[in-house]
Amino acid sequence: MSKWLPTSDPFYLSGTALFAFASLYVVQRAIQTRAPKRHGSIPPRQERILVIGASSGLGRSVAKQYAARGARVCIVARRAEQLSVLAQECGQRCIWVAADFCKADDMVRLRERLLTEWGGLDTLHVCAGVSAVQPVMNLAGVKRGEENDASAAGIQRAVDITTAATQGNVYGPLVTAVTFIPMLIRTSTSPSMLLVSSVAAVVPAPTRAIYAATKASSLLLFQSLAIEHPGITFTFILPATIQGNFRASAVDADTESREAGPNQQGLKPDYVANRCVDAVDRQVKGSVVMPWFPYAIAHHLYYIWPGFIEQKARKKYGFT
Ligand SMILES: NC(=O)c1ccc[n+]([C@@H]2O[C@H](COP(=O)([O-])OP(=O)(O)OC[C@H]3O[C@@H](n4cnc5c(N)ncnc54)[C@H](OP(=O)(O)O)[C@@H]3O)[C@@H](O)[C@H]2O)c1
Numbered sequence: 194m195s196k197w198l199p200t201s202d203p204f205y206l207s208g209t210a211l212f213a214f215a216s217l218y219v220v221q222r223a224i225q226t227r228a229p230k231r232h233g234s235i236p237p238r239q240e241r242i243l244v245i246g247a248s249s250g251l252g253r254s255v256a257k258q259y260a261a262r263g264a265r266v267c268i269v270a271r272r273a274e275q276l277s278v279l280a281q282e283c284g285q286r287c288i289w290v291a292a293d294f295c296k297a298d299d300m301v302r303l304r305e306r307l308l309t310e311w312g313g314l315d316t317l318h319v320c321a322g323v324s325a326v327q328p329v330m331n332l333a334g335v336k337r338g339e340e341n342d343a344s345a346a347g348i349q350r351a352v353d354i355t356t357a358a359t360q361g362n363v364y365g366p367l368v369t370a371v372t373f374i375p376m377l378i379r380t381s382t383s384p385s386m387l388l389v390s391s392v393a394a395v396v397p398a399p400t401r402a403i404y405a406a407t408k409a410s411s412l413l414l415f416q417s418l419a420i421e422h423p424g425i426t427f428t429f430i431l432p433a434t435i436q437g438n439f440r441a442s443a444v445d446a447d448t449e450s451r452e453a454g455p456n457q458q459g460l461k462p463d464y465v466a467n468r469c470v471d472a473v474d475r476q477v478k479g480s481v482v483m484p485w486f487p488y489a490i491a492h493h494l495y496y497i498w499p500g501f502i503e504q505k506a507r508k509k510y511g512f513t
Contacts, residue, residue, distance in 0.1 A: 230474050234383045238263040241311045241381075243303075245294050245369055246321025248275035250437045251389060254466035255318050260287055265311060269294070269303060270321065294321050294365040300372040313380020316473055319369055320389045323361030324443040325354065325403040326450055332403075355403050357444035362407035363414070370418055378424050385473050387428040388415045392482060394431060395492040396502065399512040403445070412480075419478070428472045429480045433488055434459030460484070 242259050246252035248270035259266045260283035268276055268283070273291040280289040290306055292299035307314055328337065332354050333347035343351075366388060377384035393401045394409040412429055419427035436459050440450045460483065472481055482489040495502045507513050 231383050231476050235315055240264045240315050242316040243267045243314055244318045245269045248272045251462050251465055252320030254462040255469050258466050258470050260284055294369050295360050297368055300368050304372055314377055315381040316385045317373055318387045319366050321365055324439050325358045325445050326400055326440055326443045327445045328400050329402045332445055354445045358403045358407045363410045366411040384425045386425055387469055387473055389430050392431050392433045392488045398506045399510045426476045428477050430469055431480055431482045432460055432465050435462055435465055
């Protein structure tokens with residue numbers, strides 16, 4: 194043990210880490226609060242915003258908040274009916290395009306429409322995503338406590354479900370980024386990209402393995418893109434559970450999850466949407482974890498005391 198570290202006691206180490214992170218957070222918030230608003234270079238009514246995944250939930254709230262301040266908003270998702278209703282609510286400056294963000298042809302068609310309508314793009318919110326809610330071994334037909342070996346068909350099923358989650362949480366953000374990065378740089382005075390990731394991407398949890406793995410993958414993809422493209426401000430939003438119907442669209446949903454009804458617990462979509470819009474306005478770079486307590490701490494604590502986080506997560510998800 195180094196003479197600089199008086200003890201290896203995990204309580205001492207985590208206490209010190211907590212203090213250090215809390216101090217860092219206060220400094221970071223102070224800098225962000227004072228950061229100049231992007232409105233100086235792009236007045237709100239002139240901003241051209243694309244929201245991918247706007248037919249429900251968080252993306253819908255983001256679109257409505259931009260429309261309420263008079264911006265030009267393009268809303269995108271696969272369900273045309275929901276989009277047309279939202280477009281009416283958002284008013285005349287809103288356009289909608291039914292498209293699948295995993296499909297290159299759909300995204301190129303969308304890009305051409307934006308070039309024709311607006312001549313470019315300033316802000317891109319990637320809100321679309323899919324959930325996955327079962328323990329990994331369940332996907333392969335292995336029940337907890339039984340520990341029978343998975344069959345080839347069971348293993349393949351786990352692969353197929355992971356492929357579907359990868360489509361929705363990795364390929365979609367990838368296709369979107371590759372389609373729009375040059376256009377953002379070329380046509381905006383202050384280009385901005387926001388990815389809605391998840392706390393699950395940085396804090397492991399049981400029953401969330403496939404979801405977490407795919408959300409972590411797109412988070413790292415975008416974090417690396419941020420380094421490759423310093424001309425664009427990249428923001429990553431990492432929320433905990435949000436109220437709404439996200440579980441119903443799970444790629445591994447069983448009848449119970451499909452019929453469970455909206456989740457009433459968690460963060461309100463309007464609150465998270467407001468944080469997304471504000472983070473882009475303030476040109477916040479990097480990750481915004483919400484709620485900060487306990488998840489930003491849990492994220493870092495996992496590296497020094499994984500057993501503590503594992504125990505808490507098992508308890509929370511009834512995995513004891
Ligand atoms: N809900 C939570 O507890 C929670 C927590 C943390 C992070 N998040 C993240 O927050 C984001 C929004 O979740 P939400 O709660 O608002 O869920 P949601 O209500 O299910 O919204 C998901 C949106 O994504 C769209 N979408 C999905 N696949 C698409 C595709 N292939 N192409 C185009 N659009 C697609 C859906 O539209 P269509 O079906 O019409 O295409 C829908 O508009 C997701 O990225 C999720 O990972 C959610």
